[in-house]
Amino acid sequence: MVAMAALPGPVLVVGTGLLGTSMGLALREHGVEVLLRDTSPAAAHLARDMGAGRLAGLAAGEPAPVAHPVLVVVATPPDVVVPTVLAALEEYPAAVVTDVASVKGSVEAAVLAAAGTEGPRYVGSHPMAGREKSGAAAADADLFHGRTWVICTRDDVVRGGVAMVRALATTVGAVPLAMPAEEHDVAVAVVSHLPQIMASLAAARLDAVPGDALSLAGQGLRDTTRIAASDPMLWAKILSANATAVLPHASAVRDQMSELVEALERAARDGVGSEGVMGTFARAIHRGRDGVSRIPGKHGGAARRYAEVTVLVPDKPGQLGRLFGEVGEAGVNIEDFRMEHSAGAKLGVATLSVVPARQVELTEHLENQGWRVMQ
Amino acid sequence: MVAMAALPGPVLVVGTGLLGTSMGLALREHGVEVLLRDTSPAAAHLARDMGAGRLAGLAAGEPAPVAHPVLVVVATPPDVVVPTVLAALEEYPAAVVTDVASVKGSVEAAVLAAAGTEGPRYVGSHPMAGREKSGAAAADADLFHGRTWVICTRDDVVRGGVAMVRALATTVGAVPLAMPAEEHDVAVAVVSHLPQIMASLAAARLDAVPGDALSLAGQGLRDTTRIAASDPMLWAKILSANATAVLPHASAVRDQMSELVEALERAARDGVGSEGVMGTFARAIHRGRDGVSRIPGKHGGAARRYAEVTVLVPDKPGQLGRLFGEVGEAGVNIEDFRMEHSAGAKLGVATLSVVPARQVELTEHLENQGWRVMQ
Missing domain, CATH: 3.30.70.260 (ACT domain)
Incomplete structure (x- = not known):
């Protein structure tokens, strides 16, 4: 059964990795016409063969698409999002263009600086969805189901631009959340990027211990380090792109850790009763307990x-x-x-x-x- | 049904909190005679009323126990374990004495230094069991079921001493694992104590952000910070007691974080393309991926x-x-x-x-x- 389209088509998806292909599959399920493009012909063909849409006609021997897209979704790796958005604004002068990169402020600033009068057709966005796997082969029409999809609102967006991206989000089953780009970046720095760094640094220490020690590993270790299995190259791009927002948190953690190291040195040298040691440890754990109590419960409700x-x-x-x-x-x-x-x-x-x-x-x-x- | 006792009684449990009371309940289920003692009469009475054993006769108006214990289990807070173990060695000259503190080397060294010829009757141990709740009211006979119980072997332990603690562990359903005290402390520093610090420091940053930002919280944040809800005072004692083993890991993390902070500063100032930035981030995430891949799978088998x-x-x-x-x-x-x-x-x-x-x-x-x- 093909449901009625909540979003007019065609939608051009540029970048047929995990997110782009999943989006194509979800849009096709709702009867939206989808065009696909990727710098790798193999990736584009795989996405097409999975049913995510038809090719946008740039590969040799493929027919050109009949219709121009009303919406272009840039789902490329983060380091090529800006030129890809700019190219799409130029190529399709009637289309709204969005991207799904996980850092928004730098992309928005770069696009608006270069796009001139075409800038108002760009609306950044970020679906809070992903998997530990990547690529079209891991794609799924249900990837966005129930996930928050941040839409970066601005005053200068063309009439209907935000509504178009909102319709994209709701059509694939996501929950749209309007938020300025800077606010988004500040938020993900602390709820996503810092935790990734902490998990990676904690997990890295496991390399330094004999295998026997790891037989004492419990659920706490497994939970705190699970996301350390993520892709190094993708995360290097994300941390670089959001450096300004991550920096104050990373600095604060380094300072806190320095305090703890000093207290550990004192305890190791002078014994557990040395002045300030217990207080330093207890305060650090206490601040963490206060912080974790602020995480909202499920369904976005209050904790x-x-x-x-x-x-x-x-x-x-x-x-x-x-x-x-x-x-x-x-x-x-x-x-x-x-x-x-x-x-x-x-x-x-x-x-x-x-x-x-x-x-x-x-x-x-x-x-x-x-x-x-x-x- | 009362199963046959795998362990001779009576067993004296000193400290009727979560661990001591749970142990009493589990031993009683297997027909082992259990005596209870706590510096808080209310805590001891609660444990007795829950069925964890009978009072050891030190509270006013309670009858003295008829038999001397063959095994004393010290389950007090970590900062009073050593004097409690020493008092038990003196009071019961025929008993084996163990403790269940989560740091072993410093306890063992202090006990052996002070106990003289009674030292060989002491065997340190550590059941890898606990809950986010504490106290006798949270106790459960099944708390130790299937958990690893580290037994700190030494050359000078009296004949039958290690076997007695091993019988305690297996009677309550745990899986004994022999390991020298220093090796245990080095292991828990990296599989338990450092992850606690990392979770607490990451969670503490959540205090610094507006509530809206937390609406983007996903499973990654929840997993990495779950244990940050733990008891500050207990953890201050644990970190103090294991300072020597935790210190090198905390120092290494601080140094790694300093490197990341420098790279973040460079990226924020000079852009994502500045030399060394991507490499620093990718290496840090990569090392974490290598580390997390070493965590064994369930049932203690190889990953x-x-x-x-x-x-x-x-x-x-x-x-x-x-x-x-x-x-x-x-x-x-x-x-x-x-x-x-x-x-x-x-x-x-x-x-x-x-x-x-x-x-x-x-x-x-x-x-x-x-x-x-x-x-």
Whole structure:
């Protein structure tokens, strides 16, 4: 079934990697005409073969497209976004042009400085979506489902320009959020770019220890370092592009770490009772606890405390199914879920987050069904 | 049903907080006689009332215990472990004494320096178990199930001393792992103490940003900062006690962060193309990727790559139950599970890790049942 198009076509997607191809697939599902272009003919052909749209006619032997795009989406690597946006503004004088780079201020400034009277047709944007995999082969029509899609509003945008990008976001299932470019960059510096640096620096230390030490690794280490597996080249581009916004946070962390190093030196030399040592450590951990309490809960609502029900799950096929089946029978919605595995044991610890009013009921229900619930 | 005791009793537990009370509950389940003691009578009474054992007879009006303990487990806060261990060695000249503090080298050195000929009856240990909650009220007989329990072996331990602590660990369901104290401290410095510092410093920066910025928070931020919610006072004691082992890692991170700050300054001032900037960022992320790849997989085995099956899950009661029920029908074991929620959308993204050989089969099975699987 092809749903009615919420967005007029055709849409030209430039750059058929993970984001561009996923967007093509999602737009095609909603009946929007999609044209594809990539500097790599192989990447463009793969995207076409996956059903993300038809080729934009620049490769030899491909027919030229019949219609000009109403919207151009630049989904190239971040270091070539600006020239690609400028070329699109020039080539399609009636189109709105957006990009999906993860840093917005520098792109917007460079585009507006060079685009002259064509500038008002550019609207920057950033879908908060991605995967640890990359490339068209990892693309999926559902990639943007339910994700926040930041749209960088400005006063000088042409009439209908912001609405066009908003329609792009909602058509592929994302949730648009208007935010000036500078504000976006300041936000991602602290919610995304600094955490990436911290995860990478913590994980890098694992190279310095014998393998035996890693047998003590628990869920805390796994959680704090998971994103350290990301692509070095992509992140080098992102950190470079957002250097101004990341810098104050990185400097503050370096200063905090210097304080902790001094306190560790004092504790190692003079013993744990030396003046200021405990206070320095406790303050650092305390500030972190205050910070983490500000992260909003799911669905973008205010932070909200869920009650946790922790259940021991035998590590056999079907056990999680049985558990969730019985949670479903109890009619309780699971707000969040965490699974922790134990080294050397055929047993997992599942933590279910539920609204506090249902905690006792769910615990009793599960215990009655024979589950071991930790209280 | 009371199972046969794997450990002779009585066991005296000194310190009836989360760990001590949980241990009492677990030992009682296996028929081991448990005596409880705490400097807070209220804490000791609560542990007794929960069924963790009977009082050791030091509180006024309580009968004295009839038997002397064969094993004393010191489960006090870390800063009073050493005097408590020494007092136990003196009070019970036939007992083996262990402690469960999370830093071992300094405790062992201090105990052996002061205990003289009684020293060989001391065996340090560390169950890798805990919760974000604390106190007897949060105790659970299953707390140690499947967790690694490090036992600090030495040449001078009395005959049967290590075996006694090993029996304690296995009786409560943990997996013993012999490791010298210094090696343990070096290991936890990098797999637990440094990650705590990094999570706390990253989370502390969230205090510096407007609430709007936090609406862009995703799973990466949540994972990297989850443990920042931990207890400041406990962590101040742990970091002080393990300062020598944490110091080189904290110093290395500070130096790395200084390099990144310099590169960020250069990028902010001279542009992304300035010499060395990209290389500095890419190397830092690359080193992290190498490090994280060394974390072993579940069950303590060698790191192993699982295939991921990513499924869109409507946010309604019973949906996870339906999903896991159908995974169970397919007879596929879930090696790991991650649930990601989307701001503003009534939809979650569930990522199931399975052995690669079952990925295609599970994907097809779920799609046939009407699930949207991202590929």
